[in-house]
Amino acid sequence: MNRLIRRRCVDMVQPGCTITGGLSEFHKIANIRCTPHIRDSGVALATGIHAVFSRPYYPPAPEPATVYPEYKRTGNIFREELAAGIPQLENGLLPKPEGPGLHIEICVLKWVLK
Numbered sequence: 001m002n003r004l005i006r007r008r009c010v011d012m013v014q015p016g017c018t019i020t021g022g023l024s025e026f027h028k029i030a031n032i033r034c035t036p037h038i039r040d041s042g043v044a045l046a047t048g049i050h051a052v053f054s055r056p057y058y059p060p061a062p063e064p065a066t067v068y069p070e071y072k073r074t075g076n077i078f079r080e081e082l083a084a085g086i087p088q089l090e091n092g093l094l095p096k097p098e099g100p101g102l103h104i105e106i107c108v109l110k111w112v113l114k
Contacts, residue, residue, distance in 0.1 A: 005032065014070075017047045026051050038070045042083025045071070046102040049087055053096050069094070082107055 004010050012033040017026045018041075026036065034055060038048035052069045071089065072079075079086060084105040087095055097103055 001029070005029070016044070017051045018044045023047065023051055023054065027055070035069055038072070040072065040076050041078040042080070042086045042104055043102070043106070045079060045086055046083070046097075046104045049094055050097055050102065052094075 001013060001015060005013065010032070012035070013029065014035055014037040015026060015029050016037040016039060017023060018039060019037075020026045020029060036048040036051040038044050048069055071094065073089075084107055085103055087097070087103075
C-alpha cells in the first residue's frame with residue numbers, strides 16, 4: 001500500500017486498524033482520504049469507529065465530507081459475544097465515542113467457562 005500512496009496511484013485507502021499496528025500506525029499510513037477496513041471482531045469494530053472519528057478532515061473543508069466506515073450487520077459471535085458495549089447504529093449513524101479507550105468489555109471468562 002505504501003508504494004501506491006507514494007506514487008500517488010490512489011485517491012483513497014482502506015487500511016485495517018488491527019492489521020496496521022493500531023491507531024497510531026493507522027494514522028501514519030497516509031495523508032489522503034482514508035476509512036478503516038473493519039474486520040469481524042468487536043475489538044476491530046470499536047477500534048475502527050475510533051479511527052474514523054480521530055482522523056483529521058480530508059480534504060480540509062468548512063463542511064467535512066461524510067465518511068462511510070464498514071459496518072457489517074450479519075451475525076458474528078466474535079462481534080456479538082466476545083465483546084460487550086459495541087456501538088450500535090442509531091438512525092443509520094454511528095455515535096461518536098466520548099473520552100479515551102474503546103468503551104467495550106471483553107467477555108473472555110464467558111468463553112473460558114463454556
